[in-house]
Amino acid sequence: MIRMAPRFRLYRDRHKPFYYSLIIFSILALTTYIYLTFNITKLTEEKFVSYSYQDLDSETQHTFYKGCLDIKSYLNDASYRKSNASFVMLARNQELDDVLSTLCDIESHFNQWYHYPYVFLNDEPFTEEFKQRVRQNVTGSVQFGTLKELEWEFPNEVRETIEFTERIKDQADRGVMYGDLESYHKMCRFYSGLFYKHPLVRAYDWYWRIEPDVKFFCDITYDPFFEMERNGKEYGFTVVLQELYWSVPGLFRATRSYIRNNKIKLGSLWKLFAGSFEYAQTNDKYLEKTVLDEKLLKEKLEEKIKIDRLLQKTQKDDVDLNNKDDIGGLNHLINRAQSKVPIFDDKIDNEVFNLCHFWSNFEIAKRTVFDNPIYDEYFKHLEASGGFWKERWGDAPVHSLGLALTLDIEQIHYFRDIGYQHSTIVHCPKNAPQELQLPYIAGYDKFSKKDSKYYDPPFNVGSGCRCECPSRHLDIEDTSYPCMDFWLELAHGIEENTNFGDGEYFPYVDLDQREEEMKNEFYSNV
Incomplete structure (x- = not known):
C-alpha cells in the first residue's frame, strides 16, 4: 500500500511533543491566536507539524500566483x-x-x-x-x-x-x-x-x-x-x-x-x-502475496533466509538447537506453516x-x-x-x-490559495507575505470592504490574497489523513512503492535482488 512519503511524515511525527506543549500553553494563557501570529517565523523554521504552515509547492503543482495581483x-x-x-x-x-x-x-x-x-x-x-x-x-x-x-x-x-x-x-x-x-x-x-x-x-x-x-x-x-x-x-x-x-x-x-x-x-x-498490492516482483508466490510494504519486506525476507539456511543445514545433519539462528529458523518455519495468506475483502484486481x-x-x-x-x-x-x-x-x-x-x-x-468552506469543512490559506498584498479596490461601491487591519497576518510561505479566515478554524489540510499525504507524494514525485507505466501498476521492488543483498549481509554476520 502507498505510505506517506518520509519528508512529510517526518514533519508530522517529529514535532508532536512540541505541538502538544504549544496547545497546553495556549489554552492556559488564552493567547493561541496571538502566540501563532508573533511566532510564525519560528514555527516555519522548525517545520511545524501542520501542512498549513508549510510551502507545499512543487515543480508541477504550485499556486498560479501568490498574494494579490493588480x-x-x-x-x-x-x-x-x-x-x-x-x-x-x-x-x-x-x-x-x-x-x-x-x-x-x-x-x-x-x-x-x-x-x-x-x-x-x-x-x-x-x-x-x-x-x-x-x-x-x-x-x-x-x-x-x-x-x-x-x-x-x-x-x-x-x-x-x-x-x-x-x-x-x-x-x-x-x-x-x-x-x-x-x-x-x-x-x-x-x-x-x-x-x-x-x-x-x-x-x-x-x-x-x-x-x-x-x-x-x-x-x-x-x-x-x-x-x-x-x-x-x-x-x-x-x-x-x-x-x-x-x-x-x-x-x-x-x-x-x-x-x-x-x-x-x-x-x-x-x-x-487506488492502492496497489503489487509491491514486490519475485518468483516466490508466498512472498508475492504477503510482502506489501518495506516493513513486511524486511521481516519476510529475514524469515526466508533463516528458513533456507535451516533447511540447508538439515540436509547436512548440521542443525544445532543451541544456536539462536537455527532455533529462529525453526520457529519461522513453524509459523509459516501455520500462517495463512492475508485476505482483503475489498481487494479487486x-x-x-x-x-x-x-x-x-x-x-x-x-x-x-x-x-x-x-x-x-x-x-x-x-x-x-x-x-x-x-x-x-x-x-x-x-x-x-x-x-x-x-x-x-x-x-x-x-487551488490552495482559494479559501473555501462547505458545511463544517474549512480550507483557508495563510496570507502571502506583505509585499505580495495589494490594497483592495472595489469594482462597485456595494462591494467596499473592511480596512486592511481586519485581514489575517501575512506568512512567509503563505499564498492567499487578503484572506479573512474563520477564527481558530482547523484547516482540512491538517486533518485530511491520509489523502493529503497521498496528494503531496504525487505532487512531489516521491511515491514510495508504486510505479506506473502505460496505465498499469508494476512492482516497485525486485525482491530476489533484495534477498541476495540481505543474504550476503546475514552470512557475513554469522
Missing part, C-alpha cells in the same frame, strides 16, 4: 483572454437566502472584476422572486434552467419497484448518511453523469461549480479559467478527503469491472485513489480503494473531462449497476474515479 494590469495584458466559462449551481427556490449568501461571497471576492455568467438549475421552475433577487446580486448574466424528468428522476423501471423503496429504507436503518433521502440520491446521480449534458452547461467550455451557503475567504485577483487553460490543467479542487465506506462499498468493484471490460488505459491520477476523493461541491474544470465517451460509458455502467440507489454513491467519489480513467496527475490543480 487586476487592472492583468485584464489589460495583451496575452489575457476571457474564457468561455460560467458558474453552475443546482438550487431550489426555498434556498434563496443561502444562494444569495454564496453570491455575495463569490462576487465580492472575484466576479465583480471578471463578470462571468451564471447557470442556475432546478428540478422545478424558478420563481420570479428567485430570478429577480439573483439578478440584483450578480455582475454577470444569468440563465435559469429546469431539469427534465429523465434528468432528475430515476428511470421508471427502477423507481416503481419495491426494491427501490426497500433499499432506501435499509440505508436509513443502517444509518448511512443521507441514505434515506431520495432527493440526495437524485442529486448525486444528476451531478455524477447528467449535469454536463444540460444545454445551458454544454454551451460553455469551462465551469465553476458553487453551492448554496458556501463561504469564500480570500480575494481571487486572477482568472482561474484562463490560468487553468494556460497551464494545461483540466480539473481544480480545494479539498481532498476520504469518503464514508458504507456509502460506497460497491463503487470500486463496479469501476474496476468497467476498466477491465473496456481495457481502459488509466491516467496516472489513478494512483491518488490486486488493488483497493483508499476512499480518497476530491470534494466536488467545489470544482473548476473543463467540461470535457466528463463530457467524453469514456466517462459517458462509465456513468452508464454505474447506472446499470444500481449503485446510485442500492447504495449512496456520491458524485464526489464517482467524479474522482472517473477523472482518473483519463487524466494524469499533472492535469490536476490544487
Whole structure:
C-alpha cells in the first residue's frame, strides 16, 4: 500500500511533543491566536507539524500566483483572454437566502472584476422572486434552467419497484448518511453523469461549480479559467478527503469491472485513489502475496533466509538447537506453516480503494473531462449497476474515479490559495507575505470592504490574497489523513512503492535482488 512519503511524515511525527506543549500553553494563557501570529517565523523554521504552515509547492503543482495581483494590469495584458466559462449551481427556490449568501461571497471576492455568467438549475421552475433577487446580486448574466424528468428522476423501471423503496429504507436503518433521502440520491446521480449534458452547461467550455451557503475567504485577483487553460490543467479542487465506506462499498468493484471490460488505459491520477498490492516482483508466490510494504519486506525476507539456511543445514545433519539462528529458523518455519495468506475483502484486481476523493461541491474544470465517451460509458455502467440507489454513491467519489480513467496527475490543480468552506469543512490559506498584498479596490461601491487591519497576518510561505479566515478554524489540510499525504507524494514525485507505466501498476521492488543483498549481509554476520 502507498505510505506517506518520509519528508512529510517526518514533519508530522517529529514535532508532536512540541505541538502538544504549544496547545497546553495556549489554552492556559488564552493567547493561541496571538502566540501563532508573533511566532510564525519560528514555527516555519522548525517545520511545524501542520501542512498549513508549510510551502507545499512543487515543480508541477504550485499556486498560479501568490498574494494579490493588480487586476487592472492583468485584464489589460495583451496575452489575457476571457474564457468561455460560467458558474453552475443546482438550487431550489426555498434556498434563496443561502444562494444569495454564496453570491455575495463569490462576487465580492472575484466576479465583480471578471463578470462571468451564471447557470442556475432546478428540478422545478424558478420563481420570479428567485430570478429577480439573483439578478440584483450578480455582475454577470444569468440563465435559469429546469431539469427534465429523465434528468432528475430515476428511470421508471427502477423507481416503481419495491426494491427501490426497500433499499432506501435499509440505508436509513443502517444509518448511512443521507441514505434515506431520495432527493440526495437524485442529486448525486444528476451531478455524477447528467449535469454536463444540460444545454445551458454544454454551451460553455469551462465551469465553476458553487453551492448554496458556501463561504469564500480570500480575494481571487486572477482568472482561474484562463490560468487553468494556460497551464494545461483540466480539473481544480480545494479539498481532498476520504469518503464514508458504507456509502460506497460497491463503487470500486463496479469501476474496476468497467476498466477491465473496456481495457481502459488509466491516467496516472489513478494512483491518488487506488492502492496497489503489487509491491514486490519475485518468483516466490508466498512472498508475492504477503510482502506489501518495506516493513513486511524486511521481516519476510529475514524469515526466508533463516528458513533456507535451516533447511540447508538439515540436509547436512548440521542443525544445532543451541544456536539462536537455527532455533529462529525453526520457529519461522513453524509459523509459516501455520500462517495463512492475508485476505482483503475489498481487494479487486490486486488493488483497493483508499476512499480518497476530491470534494466536488467545489470544482473548476473543463467540461470535457466528463463530457467524453469514456466517462459517458462509465456513468452508464454505474447506472446499470444500481449503485446510485442500492447504495449512496456520491458524485464526489464517482467524479474522482472517473477523472482518473483519463487524466494524469499533472492535469490536476490544487487551488490552495482559494479559501473555501462547505458545511463544517474549512480550507483557508495563510496570507502571502506583505509585499505580495495589494490594497483592495472595489469594482462597485456595494462591494467596499473592511480596512486592511481586519485581514489575517501575512506568512512567509503563505499564498492567499487578503484572506479573512474563520477564527481558530482547523484547516482540512491538517486533518485530511491520509489523502493529503497521498496528494503531496504525487505532487512531489516521491511515491514510495508504486510505479506506473502505460496505465498499469508494476512492482516497485525486485525482491530476489533484495534477498541476495540481505543474504550476503546475514552470512557475513554469522
